Amino acid sequence: MGPPPPPTPGPPPMPGSLKGSYLPQSNFAPVPTLSMPFIRPKKKLKALHWEKVDAPQVTVWAAHTPTHASKEEKYMELSRKGVLDEVEKLFMAKEIKKLGGTSSKKEDKKQLISNDLRKTFHISLAKFSQIPTEEVIRMIIHCDKEVVANETVMNFLQKDDMCVIPDSTAKLLAPYSKDWTGSDALKAETEQDPNELTREDQIYLHTAFELRHYWKARIRALLLTRTFEPEYDETSGQLREIVKVSESLRDSVALMNVLGLILDIGNYMNDSNKQATGFKLSSLSRLGMVKDDKNESTFADLVERIVRNQYSEWDHFTDDIGGVVAAQKLNVEQLKIDAKRYIDNIKNVQASLDSGSLSDPKKFHPQDRVSQVVHRSMKEARRKAEQMQLYLDEMTRSYDDIMTFYGEDSTDDNARRDFFAKLAGFVTEWKKSKEKNVAMEETRRRNEASLARKRAANPTAKINAAAGPSGTDGTMSPSSTGAMDTLLEKLRAAAPQARDQRDRRRRARLKDRHEVRVASGQQIPDMAEIAKADAPDDDGDKGFLSPQSTTSGDGSVDRVAEMATISEGEDIADRAASLLQGLRGDGEAESSRPISKDGSLRVRRRRESADEERKARRNRRRTATSSTTRDRDSTMSPAPEQDASTIPEEPPDTPSGGNTHLAAPPRTVISPPSPEGTASKPVEIDDD
16 A cells, blocks of 8 residues: 555644744633742742733733733843842842740630720739749649749739729639538539639639638738838837927927027017017028028028037937937828728738638638748737837927927827928038038138238338337327338339439439530530549449549539439438328328337438528439539630639659549530529429
8 A cells, every 4th residue: 555645634724823932832822820930939928019001902011911921031031140140149038937935825815804904914923934834823822932022913903903803803703613611612613624724814713713811911911021021120110209399399408498588589689579588480491581781691500600609518409309300201100000000901801811811711612721821920019019009109399399399280280290491401501501601610710820920021010010100099100000101112113224324314314414605716525535534433322423523624414414313212201201201191180199119210211301401402312503604704705814713733653553533624615594593593493
């Protein structure tokens, strides 16, 4: 047989069909569908939340709806380029781990108590969170020391949420509980299993709910065994402190004397309508408000200074009643309430043990040991309650008596509250005044010691101070107080310096010399010789001319320079004496006083010597003026008629280094009319 005939060719492909895929394709274009790519990430990635387009065929997304094969090819290409691995690495979602393996079991437990009470259980019993529920219940019922000694646990167990059970909660817990008041409660079975409840519900059920008929009295008795000793020590100590302070106020004689002194001085200061026989303690706070005239010290400072300096035996009262500073912090009324509460609490617990809810142990939980624990402490508690009552009575009596003793109203609540505070404020201000006064006295003492050292270092001031007042009116004279010496030193310091004096003398000499004209044909004097003549001699005298210079032709100029420089210190002394004379008053009154002190005698002698010197200077000036005029007249007259005394002779030659001055050469002087006057009417020069 021959080969089979070739197959019949199929119909031509539809336009738009895709070719070249490695997967077989149908002849018809598939309908676009959404399918998952065959390449998926190894781990869960973060989701990208789309906002989808409902009809992508007519939108830009129509070209992005490839077939399944093209999509796989696209993902293969992205995988080869590492894009998918990078996306998986960057956008990996975090795994959510489930914490707590027993959470499913807890969710299966029933919760009957309120959420607030459950949270309080967690906080208060946090110390026992790792202990099983049954063990915690046993510790509470057995009154273990770990529970009774824990203040947080005991305060939680006595809260109203544990002592008062709502009716709705009681109905829900009733099927899970036992009635321990019955006769056969130990063998009785509960209607429902308590293990179905949460940990907090089970503790609440087996303690507060099942023991609710004596739970409040039970917790109160257990709490008493823990707190009755420290509360007794604290409260009784405060009561004894008040009694001690009250007795110190009653026994302090110094305090009474100080208060009496304040009353006496106050009555002395007040008018007749403000006299008092006593004052309340509130008046003590006003002592510091009364200031002195200089606003530096107060009435409280004055009283403290008087007591310390004049009545030193009273100054220790602050030590006697120093306890009021600490006692002012105690509230007497609140202390009485605390003491009464302590006594009543012990009495109530004892009554519960005798005839109350704690009197019948048969109604207790079979394992409850509250009766044994409480009875061990009640004997000591009763004794302390009796002692507390004695302290309370003594404190009340002492406090009322001391308030009445100091004039306060013991029935006034405000007065009872502020009694110790008033005295404490007085003691505090007294100590401040003492520190202030001691500091001021110490400063004054240092100043006096410093002044004494200065006086010892200056004997003149010491002698003048010892001489006392120089007049009958009690005022010190300037000479006795050293004012004269001080003023003279200041005036000498203000005097012109030596250089200024030399410049003034030089200007005076040049002025006089230029006023004198030298006639034609006469020899001009040598300036070096004139300067040598003006220089001081070997003896060191300044301002005085040598005998040779007085006979020279320019002797008038030298005399003027001499008169300008004579005794300038004496002029300063004259001015100082005049100033002091003006300070002391009229000069005539001064002269009428007897000269009894060395300083006044010295000033008087100095003034007299100054007057004599002034007269001498005036005479010398008159003589110098007359001689100058005669010289000028003789110069204008013929030469043969000149007086031989006016023409100096040449001195004999002297050895080199001698002290003899060369006489000036003869010269003819032509002087114009001078304002100094003529020979018949000379002008007198007075330097006063």
